[in-house]
Amino acid sequence: MASLCKLDYPLYACQVLDGDHIVVGGGGGAAKTGVPNVVDVLMMQKVSGKLQADPCERLDTGDNSVMNMSVVNRSSENNFLLAIGLGGTCKIYSVRRTSKSNESGTDRNVRKRKPNKELKETHSNGVHSFEFNLLQTLETDFSPDEPLQKAVRISKDCKILITGGSDGHVRAWNIHDFSKRFFVKGHKDDVTDVDISPDGKDVVSVSRDGTAIILDSETGCKKLDLHVKWNSQMTTRNYRFRSCRYGVVVDDQKSYALFTAHAPIRPGRRADTKAPQGCITKWARKKASVGPLCPAIVQYTGREAISSMTISSDGVFLGLGFMEGSVAIYISFSLQCAKRVSNYHSIFVTGLSFLPPSDNAITGPCDAAVVSVSADNQCKVVKLSKRTLFPVWVGLLLVIVSVLAAAYILFELGII
The missing domain is CATH 1.20.5 (Single alpha-helices involved in coiled-coils or other helix-helix interfaces)
Structure with missing residues (x-):
């Protein structure tokens, strides 16, 4: 366990760029309190044997704080696609990593950060510079009162952008020209999370209204009501879907599984032994790749409500963040808890992202390392030690x- 850094604003989203860089976002919103609304690129480094992260690039986002984001590598380790939710809009950037600072063609709101001198001395390749190039701004939510994008995901092949808003719509765009693919009124309440299957064929969305659906990524036509399947196999319907993530199958990288997180509709106090528990579900098909998805494993996670979820790139581990600041790592195959750190943050966990499984130069020997951010302004990492027989x-x-x-x-x- 390690506290990487504490920044000057509440953190609401994070994504790992590579083995030693993280993108985080957040801010103080439209209120003129002096709290910035920004995206920071953090560089991780061991200094005097201690793991820490310092901002090396900052993008000012104006009057809107960053509430959600998605980052995908664009077939080059130095070129990334970044989508961030700002109020009722989504801004898409091309992010390029360079060894030398280059101001030409970059977004005018980018600020260069002064690198930590001690960090620069210990980093053999020097401090990288990042260029943010704004590609497009999309209107993603049309709620009459206060438009707000609640979720965003970019497909792994960088062809599709999916957003979910407080107006209950799931919207999809073609990234190459940002043309509309489909707009679907999938839910009656806020869309809390979305994801795209690794093969790019399916889109899953979950909502505060308790529903979860799978859509065809080409047409937006509904393929399956997940909540109907889930409720038919459970003894209670007092849960709503909170998060959703697709992950590749460990033994077959061409196949994938779906994971969903659930929160009680009426959560009780943690001390109340009769209070309902949160849970996670692994979905699978009864006959290999044939037939509809069904709940295969349901694992209860305790009396803390789940606030965020992520999955490692190799599909081995799930990361969960909780409303009381706890962070946990689960094994995706069996949904068994491998490690849990209670009250790791002082307030709810807003975002999680796994570091690449093969990069142990900075984190040291471990099976997994998940980065967590919270509204307490802190960015931390939880490491799962190497397993032994x-x-x-x-x-x-x-x-x-x-x-x-x-x-x-x-x-x-x-x-x-």
Whole structure:
């Protein structure tokens, strides 16, 4: 566990760029309180043996705080596509990493950050610079009172952009020319989360009204009502869908699974033993890749309400954030909890993102490392230690027993 940094504004979203850079966003909103509305690129580095992250680039977002974001690598480790939700709009940027600062063609709101001197001395490749190029601004929510984009996702192939708004609509655009793909009134209340399947064929959305649906990514036609399937297999209907994520199957990278997080409709106090628990669901097809999705595993997660969810790029781990600031890592195959850190943040967790599974140069040996952000202004990381076949104390006990047994045999033979 490590606290990477504390910034000067509430954090609402985060995404890992690569093994040592994170994008975070948030702000104080339209109120003139002096709290900035920005996107920061953080560079992680070990300094004197301690893991920390410092801003190396900042993008000013004006009067709107960043409430949600999505980042995808554009087939090059130095070129990324970034989408951020600002009020009822979505801004899409091309983000390019360079070794030297280059102001030409960048968004005029980008501010260069002064790198930490100690960091610069310990980073063998120097401090990278990032260029933000604004590609498009889209209107993504048309609520009459206060338009607000609630969720955004970019497909892995950078072809589709999906947004969900407080007006209950799921909207899709073609990224190459930002033309409309489909607008669907999928829910009666806020869309709280959206995602796109790894093959780009399906779109899933969940809402505060308790519903969850899968849409065809080409036409927007409904394929499945997830909430109907879920309610038919559960003994209670006192839950609503909170988050959704697709993840690749560990043993078959061409296949994928769907995971959803659920919160009680009427959550009770944590001390109340009769209060309903939050839960997560793994969805699978009954006959391999044939037939509709059905709930395969439902795992209860405790009396804290789930506030955010993410999945590692290799599909091995799920990350959960909770309303009381806790962070947990679950194994996606069985939905067993591998690690939980209670009250890690002082307030609810707003965003999570796993570091690349193969990059251990900074985090050190570990099976997984998930970055978390919160409205407490802090960015932290939870690491899952390397798994062993059995605990260390068991190994030591076996060694001691083996030595004593060998000594006894030698004694009986008269050798010692």
